[in-house]
Amino acid sequence: MLLATWNINSIRAREERLLDWLERRRPDVVCLQEIKCTSDQFLSEAIEEAGYRAAVHGQKTYNGVAILAREPIEEVCIGFGDGGDDSEARLIAGTVAGARVASVYVPNGKRVDHPKYAHKLRWLDRFERWVAAHDLGEPLAVCGDFNIAPDERDVEKPEMWAGGVLYNEELSARFRRLLDLGLVDTFRAHHDEGGIYSWWDYRMLAFPRNNGLRIDHVLATPALAETTTGAWVDRDERKGKKPSDHAPVMVEADWP
DNA sequence: ATGGCCAATTTTATTGGA
Numbered sequence: 001m002l003l004a005t006w007n008i009n010s011i012r013a014r015e016e017r018l019l020d021w022l023e024r025r026r027p028d029v030v031c032l033q034e035i036k037c038t039s040d041q042f043l044s045e046a047i048e049e050a051g052y053r054a055a056v057h058g059q060k061t062y063n064g065v066a067i068l069a070r071e072p073i074e075e076v077c078i079g080f081g082d083g084g085d086d087s088e089a090r091l092i093a094g095t096v097a098g099a100r101v102a103s104v105y106v107p108n109g110k111r112v113d114h115p116k117y118a119h120k121l122r123w124l125d126r127f128e129r130w131v132a133a134h135d136l137g138e139p140l141a142v143c144g145d146f147n148i149a150p151d152e153r154d155v156e157k158p159e160m161w162a163g164g165v166l167y168n169e170e171l172s173a174r175f176r177r178l179l180d181l182g183l184v185d186t187f188r189a190h191h192d193e194g195g196i197y198s199w200w201d202y203r204m205l206a207f208p209r210n211n212g213l214r215i216d217h218v219l220a221t222p223a224l225a226e227t228t229t230g231a232w233v234d235r236d237e238r239k240g241k242k243p244s245d246h247a248p249v250m251v252e253a254d255w256p
Numbered sequence: 257a258t259g260g261c262c263a264a265t266t267t268t269a270t271t272g273g274a
Contacts, residue, residue: 009273010263034273036264061264062272108274116272147274166274201274202261210258215274239258245274 001097001255002027004234005143005216007105007199007246011035011066014244015043021237022050027250028070029096031103031143035064042066057092064089065103065144069096080130090123091130097256099224100134104144109165117165120147124174128181136182139224139255145199145216145246150175150185153194154214166213184225186218186251191231198233199246207238216249228253 039058073094079086093102109120149167197212
């Protein structure tokens, strides 16, 4: 099974690119973030024609997450399901081929001294409780834009990014806590080296300079992670005309 | 090479992203 996560930065702006990519890479499951549209506006017809089902948690203008899969997506859950506020569309989960798959979009935080950063931390607390409520003996893949670069290998210019809303000690600790719950960073299970990133700013020639961060992740429960045979960033999708500022992160697994 | 912000909406500015 080929599993991908991609912050697509507007599905409507990226329709052609997404369809080309689906055709070329043929992923079995795709977690999308920042679709930036309502569920009604999601281009499910074109996606169906490409051979995919879609589960969508959209909202107007901002955020929005979805799961695409070549097999049926069952037991879809929109939001946290904890009775709290789900007006920000940042979490959707469904079961595909016997594995629970979640597409998550963690708040950016804007600036560490901004209320949005406090919101990011509260959101991560809530997300940690959501993960902890799962039986991690059952296969679960948590995929998405975490807006966290876990360690120095995940940042090209640490001196530029340290202490910001994507890379700081507090966030590294939050990420570690997710791993302490039992989830495995599937990319790190296959790569020790730094210098491989999933996001590059549109500005300042960041991509040609490889001034990037690895902030998009596929975390998996141990038994599921054990079946993975490789993980990589589909860097080509950051090239060319009208790219998203994120590239897809891909994981191949001998699953089911 | 991979290229000097981008997308949606409130649209000829503003807001949010990362």
